[in-house]
Amino acid sequence: MSQDEAAAGAAAPGNEAGQDSEQKKPEEAAESQEQQRQEAWAARRALIAHGPSFVQPLARSATQIARDQFGVSGGIVQGNVNIFGGRLRHPDHLSGEIPRARIEKLSEVFCRCPSFDDALDRLRTDKVVILSGGRATGRGSAALMLLSLLGVDRMRSLDPPDSVSALPGQLEGAAGYLLRDLTISRSHPLREPHLLGLRERLEHTGGHLVITVEPSAALDDIPYIRWEPPPAEDMLRSHVARHGGEAAWAGLSDLAPVKEFLTRAQQPSGIAEFAQQLITFHHGEIDEEKLTALGEAAVEAQVSRMLTDDQRTLRDKAFLVSLAVFDKAPYAVAAELGDGLYVRLQKTADPRQSPTIPVFDGSREARLRFAGAKGYVDTEITEWGTLIGQYFAAFREERTASALLHEVWNRHPSARPALAEWIRELAEDGRPLVRTRAASATAQLADADLSSAMAHLIEPWADDDYFGSWLTAANALTMAQLLSVPHIFQILHDWCTGENESRRWTAIRTYGLLGPVHHEQALKALLEAIRRPAQDDYDQDGDEDADAEEEALQFADALEVLLLAVREPVLSELAERLDDRALRTHALLAFLQACKQSKEDDSDRPYVLDWYAQATAADDTTTTRHLVSFWKALLADRAQNASALGVLRRWVLKANDDPESESALASLLPAVATTPTNHRRVSHLLRSVRDSGRAPSPVADRLLKRLPPD
Incomplete structure (x- = not known):
């Protein structure tokens, strides 16, 4: 994980689990809604931190964007027949003599490797060798070639017996034997007496035996060769x-x-x-x-x-789909939540059969091999900070996750109800990672079939009366647009200018999130929505003021994200429209909220103050003029001046430990205090600032001396 991703951090989530399905009273709903609201900038950080790789363009500014193994592990295939492990349900291959022509074709392309040579040496001396390797690693092909290189003319493929004790009775009439996928577990063990009996029988008949097993087989002290395929x-x-x-x-x-x-x-x-x-x-x-x-x-x-592999259980396939949702995330999360999907799929497959989940069955390595995935140690982001040394899982092929979700959604529609129900539950999980991945999975399902994803997931979330559901819908639409799903902007425009309050909020937040990659279109749509005619049919319960306040917050949240993510283009557009009464309130609130955000690095410097410092150092007079204009407007606004002075107070206190912040304030405050009223406000603020010891702040005293005479 990159430092940028780690720095993105995650916002503390609201308690989004266990929702009460009963209708709340208006005043209770308003209070609950406020508790659930997550800061827009924090929600954006969570989306970037926990989303899949295709959300990373959101982490860059619009300016930056404008500048801007075969690794399997071996094996051989001949014709349409896959001989890489796994029993082949074909009369010629299940049990019986292996055709010589097949061996000859295989020998023409087979590559030797160190583990093959080790197995060949052991087979010569011990008469029997056990190859331990995952499916699709070429262990079956290697077994055939081991027998071939010993000069064996006749080979027989054996059907795995119900009991290992019955195996010696099958070793007659041929010089070479291949036993694929022998099940060895604690309940069906392979012990040393079994191996000695096999060896004795082979010595008597002059034969050789190769057994292939899964890496999870319980071999204990039984000697075996770990199959490692060639490059x-x-x-x-x-x-x-x-x-x-x-x-x-x-x-x-x-x-x-x-x-x-x-x-x-x-x-x-x-x-x-x-x-x-x-x-x-x-x-x-x-x-x-x-x-x-x-x-x-x-x-x-x-x-x-x-x-469609009938050799794999429904639980294995549920884990495969879960890993598609949680690709490059902690393995334990994918495994835990995959079992929840399995329960739902089993209910669809056979409602009369209760699903059984073996608590201590198998190994994570075996499950990852089946999925074509790898495990690795990485750093996990949580709302409390980073956790080092967590075990992650990722598909070896980047496109597998998306292809899996498309395949399940479009080619196995019987799985849709269970999958949709599972994703809805993920969206209510208490972990930001899980909620974000529910949205990203939905975006990929929308890429596969937009109308079905809208009907099953996005529209129900957007129509809910729960803030967290709106945010999930906004995240899903954001990522769907990043995937270039058609018609997303049409949906957003219709919702943003429509009368449905929850859908309008969803669209407004989506436009804010999309700012770094579509800032012109997003800002245009938001300004159009802000200027739309006021509704005449407010509720008759005296909620007009509450509705207006909530809508102002919605627009301010979206504009705040645009300001911080896109910066100069949005700042310029808004600063030049501060005389527009319809826009002014939203723009000032957005700017004020942006001033409260700090960088996610060691400096913890306020974003906007750092922005001003950069513009000053670059002699960018346009940006500095617009930032100063916003501060002047804030201090002159009756509704916001007290909060604005509170932000300045925190900036001055921060400058006690940050010389660069002090230098920026030394330039900003005199530029803001050019009117008598603002001069009195700023000078009074600097005289009243106290440090942690309640003594006058030395930084404030120095800044006061930099103000022009009253």
Whole structure:
């Protein structure tokens, strides 16, 4: 995680769990709403800190934007048959003699590696070897080649027995045996007497046996070989060289699509398919653009295989979907919440069967291997600070998360009700990370099918009477626009200028969040909404003032985020419109709220004061003039001058420990105090400031001397 992301921090969440479904009285609702409201800038930081990588453009200013392995682990595939582990439900391959032609084809492309050589040495001496490796790592192919290199002419594929004790009885009539995916657990153990019995039987028959197992198999003291496949590039080269020769590989290996392919995790079938396409490209039958597209399609094919793999349980697949939502997040969160999705999916699959969740079953490494993911240690952001040394999980292929959500939503619609219910529950979780990922998952579902995502999730959130739901809807729409989902701006415009209060708030907040990447469109829409005619049908319960106050806060929140994120373009637009009565109140409140925010670095310097200091150092007279204009307007505003003086007081106290803040104030305060009224206010403030020991502040005294004569 980058320092910028870590610095983004997370806002303290409101208590968003356990909502009372009963209707609250108006005064209770107003009080509850105020408690739930999260500061706009803090909510933006939370979105950036906890969202997926595609939200990072929000962390940059509009000015900055304007300037602005194949890593699987081995294996071989022949034709349409995947022999990388996992029982193949085909009469020829389930149990019986393995065709010799198949072995010969495999030998033409197989790559040896150190773990293979270790296994071969052990098989020669011990007659039996156990290969421990994950699915789709090439362990099945390696097993076949181990037997082949011993000169075994006849090989037989064995069906895993119900009991290991029955296995020796199957070892007759062939010189080589392959037993794939033997289940070894505490309840079905493989012990040393079993292994000795197998070895004795093989010595008698002159045969050899290779057993493949999952890494989670309970082997205890039983000797085994940890299967580590050869480098991905070597395997791809073997496939290509087999069909086109080494010269063909030399000419293809430097292609951009090949290099990109080798940086991604692929299942073995994808390797063989891509190799075939490389040969097709080599023969001039397709162009490089088509080759790139085929590499991208391999991700979708891999995702489809994982979701339809009948060798995997529904709980495994629920974890896979949960990891798609919590990609690059703590593993424990994805695993914990994945079980909640499993319960809902099981209810859809068979309401009569209660879901069973093994509390201490399996290992996280095995689950990550199935998902094509990796685990790593990183820093987690919480509302209390950062936690170092947390175990995270991420897909090896960047596009897997999005492809998974698209696949589930569009190609498995029976899962939609359970998935939507699960995401709605995530949005009510007490953890900012979980709530933000609920919104990001919804944005990706909107990218797959906008109308369904709106109906199932976004519109219900926007129509709720709960502030947190509005924020989730705003976050989802923000991220949907970042994904270039069509029609989002049309939805926002209709909601922002419409009569539905909660939808209007949602759109206003969304425009504020989108400011760094669409500031012109966002500001234009907000100004249009501010100038819209007032409603004539306010509630008759005396709520007109409350409604107006809430709306002013909504616009101020959005404009505050725009000011701090986009800076000069928005500052200039608003400063030049301070004479506009419809806009003035919202702009002043937004600027005041912005002045209360501090940088998330060691200096903790106020954003706006630091902004003024930078403009002064750069001799940016336009920016300094606009900032001073805002301060003058604040001090002259009856509703805001007391709060504005309070902010200045905090800035002066902050300058006690920050010479750069003092230097900025030494320039700003004289520029603000150019009228008799403002001079009296500022000078009185400086005379009354006391430090923590209740003594006159020496910084305030120095600043007072910098003011022009009264």
